Amino acid sequence: PAHPPSANKPGEADLCAKLLESADFTALAPAGASVVLESLATRRSAPPAPEGWELMRERDYGSTRIVWLRRVGSGHG
Structure with a gap:
């Protein structure tokens, strides 16, 4: 199965954080x-x-963290 581009193991680049x-x-x-x-869940938030x-919303599922964000403001221009 395909996986989204997130950190899969400790020490790998966390593309979610970079984004x-x-x-x-x-x-x-x-x-x-x-x-x-989706990113690697760690002890910190x-x-x-x-x-x-x-x-x-932010939720951990085992070693995976899912974060829901909503864009606020006037949008892009």
Whole structure:
């Protein structure tokens, strides 16, 4: 089965975290858009939602963390 591009093992690059750190991330979606991200669950919480995004939900399923974000603001321009 195919897996989304997330960190599968400790020490591997966490592409979810890199996406959230990207300055271009907010420009990808209009206001009201939702994004669901999968990453490796760790003892610490997920990175904070980037500016322009609201954390709707965060849940761990074993070694996998799922984060639901919603775009807030005026959208992209």
